[in-house]
Amino acid sequence: MTTPVLEARDVTMRFGGLTAVRSVDFTVNAGEIVGLIGPNGAGKTTFFNCLTGLYVPTEGTVSYKGTVLPPKPHLVTQAGIARTFQNIRLFANMTVLENVLVGRHTRTKEGLWSALLRGPGFKKAEHASEERAMELLEFIGLAHKRDHLARNLPYGEQRKLEIARALASEPGLLLLDEPTAGMNPQETRATEELVFAIRDKGIAVLLIEHDMRFVFNLSDRVAVLVQGEKLVEGTSEVVQADERVIAAYLGEPFEGDPGEAEAAEVEAAEAAADATSSTKGEAK
Numbered sequence: 646m647t648t649p650v651l652e653a654r655d656v657t658m659r660f661g662g663l664t665a666v667r668s669v670d671f672t673v674n675a676g677e678i679v680g681l682i683g684p685n686g687a688g689k690t691t692f693f694n695c696l697t698g699l700y701v702p703t704e705g706t707v708s709y710k711g712t713v714l715p716p717k718p719h720l721v722t723q724a725g726i727a728r729t730f731q732n733i734r735l736f737a738n739m740t741v742l743e744n745v746l747v748g749r750h751t752r753t754k755e756g757l758w759s760a761l762l763r764g765p766g767f768k769k770a771e772h773a774s775e776e777r778a779m780e781l782l783e784f785i786g787l788a789h790k791r792d793h794l795a796r797n798l799p800y801g802e803q804r805k806l807e808i809a810r811a812l813a814s815e816p817g818l819l820l821l822d823e824p825t826a827g828m829n830p831q832e833t834r835a836t837e838e839l840v841f842a843i844r845d846k847g848i849a850v851l852l853i854e855h856d857m858r859f860v861f862n863l864s865d866r867v868a869v870l871v872q873g874e875k876l877v878e879g880t881s882e883v884v885q886a887d888e889r890v891i892a893a894y895l896g897e898p899f900e901g902d903p904g905e906a907e908a909a910e911v912e913a914a915e916a917a918a919d920a921t922s923s924t925k926g927e928a929k
């Protein structure tokens with residue numbers, strides 16, 4: 646039986662006149678790795694931001710394990726959804742271990758400020774959390790670098806550390822925004838293994854990625870966003886074989902293209918303008 650972990654219903658996000666995400670229904674089930682792909686500007690990051698409470702969707706709801714989430718990032722994290730960002734957001738001048746400990750603040754009594762200011766309450770909580778943080782560092786392979794400053798880690802390890810910090814909030818769902826951006830092929834392969842291992846720990850994973858081989862290798866299901874709408878959803882095989890997906894990536898129009906109606910309107914307007922100017926030309 647499939648149990649939904651994340652359910653987005655009819656999510657729409659408008660920025661002024663621009664609809665970046667339009668009426669998207671989307672589910673991630675327990676135990677799944679789901680990929681979200683689409684050409685540049687398709688609305689993937691905007692949709693992620695709606696899921697994690699960074700944006701309040703103009704319409705629609707997002708639920709985690711059957712409960713509608715309030716659109717506030719810390720409450721979303723507390724509920725059980727963790728994320729990484731397209732651009733690394735580590736505390737560069739903190740050690741590897743400290744970065745993971747800060748990630749645990751939603752699971753300890755101490756708040757984020759206490760963690761950052763390292764007050765007495767934090768020190769006690771830190772002691773209790775350290776064991777768990779070290780387990781996570783072992784898991785991602787950075788335990789031997791616990792005392793290194795985050796900024797001194799090579800790029801691939803910084804991305805791993807971000808994942809460890811996200812896992813520190815003990816999520817049931819992990820959202821990864823372009824986890825292999827800037828990685829070399831070995832680092833990408835290692836990340837693939839890491840994502841499988843995270844799933845094997847019982848954490849569902851949703852990832853945005855431009856590296857198609859990575860997405861199709863990993864994902865149980867892939868959803869394709871085009872111009873803010875979900876165009877296709879299915880297994881990697883189904884999505885790869887769908888001509889509309891190929892056309893969308895190549896920028897070619899196709900039947901049912903979300904932009905088809907607008908394109909037809911523009912074409913009609915251009916044709917009308919041409920007709921008017923040629924009539925004027927005839928009148929001269």
Ligand SMILES: Nc1ncnc2c1ncn2[C@@H]1O[C@H](COP(=O)(O)OP(=O)(O)OP(=O)(O)O)[C@@H](O)[C@H]1O
Pocket residue numbers: 660663665683684685686687688689690691692
């Ligand atoms: N804060 C914002 N204000 C106004 N427009 C925005 C905002 N964020 C995104 N957009 C617009 O929404 C659309 C979708 O952008 P988004 O970044 O979500 O796409 P994406 O699929 O993540 O693209 P990429 O793959 O290039 O990261 C784009 O037209 C973008 O310019």
